[in-house]
Amino acid sequence: EITKEQRALIKAILDAYNRHQIPQDVTKKLLQEQYSAEENFLLLTEVATSQVQVLVEFTKNIPGFLSLDREDQIALLKGSAVEAMFLRSAQVLSKKMPSGYTEVLEERIRKSGMSEEFITPMFNFYKSIGELHMTQEEQALLTTITILTPDRPYVKSHEAVERLQETMLDVLRKLCVLQHPQEPQYFARLLGRLTELRTLHHYHVEMLTSWKTNDHKFTPLLCEIWDVQ
Numbered sequence: 289e290i291t292k293e294q295r296a297l298i299k300a301i302l303d304a305y306n307r308h309q310i311p312q313d314v315t316k317k318l319l320q321e322q323y324s325a326e327e328n329f330l331l332l333t334e335v336a337t338s339q340v341q342v343l344v345e346f347t348k349n350i351p352g353f354l355s356l357d358r359e360d361q362i363a364l365l366k367g368s369a370v371e372a373m374f375l376r377s378a379q380v381l382s383k384k385m386p387s388g389y390t391e392v393l394e395e396r397i398r399k400s401g402m403s404e405e406f407i408t409p410m411f412n413f414y415k416s417i418g419e420l421h422m423t424q425e426e427q428a429l430l431t432t433i434t435i436l437t438p439d440r441p442y443v444k445s446h447e448a449v450e451r452l453q454e455t456m457l458d459v460l461r462k463l464c465v466l467q468h469p470q471e472p473q474y475f476a477r478l479l480g481r482l483t484e485l486r487t488l489h490h491y492h493v494e495m496l497t498s499w500k501t502n503d504h505k506f507t508p509l510l511c512e513i514w515d516v517q
């Protein structure tokens with residue numbers, strides 16, 4: 289059964305997840321500007337930078353996160369940013385929006401100068417997330433669990449992070465049983481997406497390198513969080 293504390297935890301995480309969004313003017317630009325590989329890359333860079341800022345604010349609201357060692361907080365953010373953004377963009381792309389925003393975002397990602405070998409696994413992932421029809425709580429908790437992955441590079445207090453992640457995994461497991469009673473494997477399927485995220489993370493490192501070789505510029509925030517340049 290979900291305890292009172294666990295309900296409070298779900299509420300805190302869901303509120304934080306919904307409170308921090310990319311500003312309208314950033315997402316609107318994505319709809320207005322013309323198409324070209326350069327323009328698409330620039331717009332995606334702007335959206336990614338804005339999304340990182342949103343992610344930092346969300347992470348600060350994860351109960352227990354701020355009591356972790358300061359350097360570990362940075363290590364967790366750097367280690368999980370790409371995966372959290374894959375999850376977030378997946379959730380956006382699986383929503384059909386009246387403005388045709390989803391199609392535009394997908395088109396700009398497809399035509400942003402990344403090689404075909406990354407496009408296929410990326411959009412397979414987007415499809416597999418869409419098929420899960422996750423609730424808002426599940427999306428927020430899965431993102432939280434991704435952020436609280438103890439085995440990121442340079443994390444010192446592994447156990448402290450593991451304890452926090454286990455608390456969130458326990459809540460998510462109970463929530464899946466409650467919200468998908470006819471699908472006993474649903475929780476396992478969600479965790480399977482986390483494994484797929486790790487693979488995409490490795491692809492992403494190569495994507496950055498190929499963009500760099502083609503002299504694409506990133507923002508200072510992205511350079512810092514992704515150790516680029």
Ligand SMILES: CC(C)c1onc(-c2c(Cl)cccc2Cl)c1COc1ccc(-c2ccc3c(C(=O)O)c[nH]c3c2)cc1
Pocket residue numbers: 309310315329332333335336339369370373374376377380393397400506510
């Ligand atoms: C530097 C650039 C070129 C880059 O490098 N790798 C990736 C990249 C790619 Cl191409 C795919 C996956 C992950 C990453 Cl980091 C990207 C672009 O990353 C993003 C990040 C985040 C969104 C994103 C999030 C939320 C929302 C949203 C809402 O919440 O309402 C509405 N519109 C959204 C858009 C899109 C693209």
